[in-house]
Amino acid sequence: MSERDPAAPPTARPLSGRVVVVDDEPLLLSAVRRMLKTAAFDVQCFGSAAEARDAVLGGEDNVDVVVTDIHMPGMTGIELLEVLHVERPNLPVIIMTGRATVQVAVDAMREGAYDFLVKPFEAQGTVLASVQRAIRYRRLVQRNQDLRRQLAETRRFENIVGGSKAIRDVFDLLKSVAPTVTTVLIVGESGTGKELVARALHDLSPRSERRFVAINCGALTESVLESELFGHVRGAFTGAATNRRGLFEEAAGGTIFLDEVGELTPATQVRLLRVLQEREIRPLGSNDSRPVDIRVLAATHRNLETAVEQGDFRTDLYYRLAVVTIDVPPLRDRVDDIPLLTQHFIDKHSSRLSRPIKSIEPTALARLCGHPWPGNVRELENVIERAVVLGKTNTLGLADLPPAIRSAARSVTIAPGAPLLPLGEAKEAFLYEYLAEALDRANGNIAAAARLAGVDRSNFRRLVKKHDVDGDTHRDQ
Known part of the structure; x- marks a missing residue:
């Protein structure tokens, strides 16, 4: 009465691992032990749930699967399941019983059983197939936990996640540049996380307690962008009913991030150059300049050196922006x-x-x-x-x-x-890909796909079912 795929025959590719088997019937215990040993598992057998509990919990967390009967003298299999579920929550427990009812199955699954098998088993390899699935599940959980640990170690700069050499080089440059007031140009393709790098530079700097202000220079018209950046005085243009501070003043003492700086018009490039050179701004419509204490970070997905050569970007502004360049891979x-x-x-x-x-x-x-x-x-x-x-x-x-x-x-x-990937999982991934490709080439026809693979149709169908290959549609003819 397993809720998972039908059992695979004992010739299915085994995985390695340590299995604890618990049953008070010596003949069944011996048969299951022999089957799992033949499949290269390290097997420990116990005639009582209490012995198994002490063995599993008394040593290191190196047991991969527990297979236990329910009805045994003393401690039952369900009681063993309850204890293991608390003490070893990631340890799969497979329940077997010769007195199966719907309620027993429901109770076992509710307590956290990985699988529920009915004795006598439907097929020769029922227990083996269930154990293999359980070990794959445990390895998946362990890999997930490893990834979470690595994530905890790599979250050093806001939400910049990674441990590759390419991103570690970025981290090293961040740590060197962040404490300074140097203007930084961040380059990289769209979607690489340039704004995250800019925020990390701000957060790691002495200005981290002040504002970080970001603006997309390519999203606004020239007049609107200049008003946003430099502010305006009353009457500067139609609709300017009051004085308004620009983002350079709003971010005073902090950091301003100019995203897509390569999209600036020539007129706005001149105004930005003055800010970088003189550290002062002049609001639209005003004759007076105002000093600003600001760190400027800029980003672009364009090649600004090429834009300079083509006359689309000012050479002097490029060199003012690119004091330090960070290339996000x-x-x-x-x-x-x-x-x-x-x-x-x-x-x-x-x-x-x-x-x-x-x-x-x-x-x-x-x-x-x-x-x-x-x-x-x-x-x-x-x-x-x-x-x-x-x-x-x-x-x-x-x-x-x-x-x-x-x-x-x-x-x-x-x-x-x-x-x-571990070798066993790499083989599994390859087999999945192979079966799916064969089905695709045969337009979902199992008989035709089996001929392409050089195996008989029943074996091919069994492999598709065992590896849960979800092609679009499968037809026998």
Whole structure:
């Protein structure tokens, strides 16, 4: 009466791990031990729940799965489950019983059982298949916990997440430049997180207690932008009924961030150059200049050196802005940060949207690591937010990713910089990709896909079911 996939035969690829088996029937205990040993598991057997409890809780947390009968003299399997669920909450417990009822199954699942098996077992490999699934689940939970620990260690600069060499170089430059008043030009493609870098520079500086003011220079017309930046006096233009301070004055003592500075018109470039040279501003319509104590940070996705050569950007302004340049790398150059970023966005949006998503399956994560990400970190965040909204379980899978990523050309190669999965999981990811590709090429026809793969139809169908390959439609004919 398992709620998961039907059992795979004992020839299915095993995983390594330590399994504790508990049953008061010596013959069944011996049979299960022999089956799991043959599949290369390290197996410990106990005739009572109390012995198993003491063994599991008395040593290190190195047991991967517990398989226990329910009805035994003394402590029951459900009581053992309750204790382990409290003391080892990430330890999967598989319940078996020869007296199955709906209520017993419901009670076991409510107490946190990973799976519920009925004796005698439906197929020879029922226990083995359940144990393999449980170990994959435990490894996924452990990887999720590792990612959270890494996230805690890397969140040193606001929400800039990562541990790759490319982003560590940015962190090092941030720490050197932040304590100064030097003007900084932040360059990088759209979506790489240039404003996060600017905020980090402000937060790590002596000006962190004062205001951080950001404005997108490419989003406003010249007249509106100049009024926003420099302010105006009453009567400066139609509609200017009162004096108004600009953002340079609003951010006095703090930091102003000029995003997309490469979009400034020539006239506004001249006014900005005066601010950088003289440290003073002149509101629109005024004859008087006012001193400002301000740190200027600027960002652009354009190549300003090329813009200077083409006459679109002033040379003197470029050199005033680019005293120090920080180049934020695109996501394709920091692939090994994708797992950390993915977990960060899962946590962020699950909390914000009150969703139960906790982690992502290795196969789906591998697909994310292989995507080129033209929209960079912003695109990745949008993908994860969408997946969190649409996800139907607490773990994101391939089916939760957008079609463009889910159906991208498959490859068995490892993207440069991508995290290296454990060998067993890498094999599993490859097999999933192989089966899905075969189904795609056969337009969902299982018989045709089996012929392409060189296996008989029943074995191919079993593999598709076992590995939960969710192609669009599967047809036998």
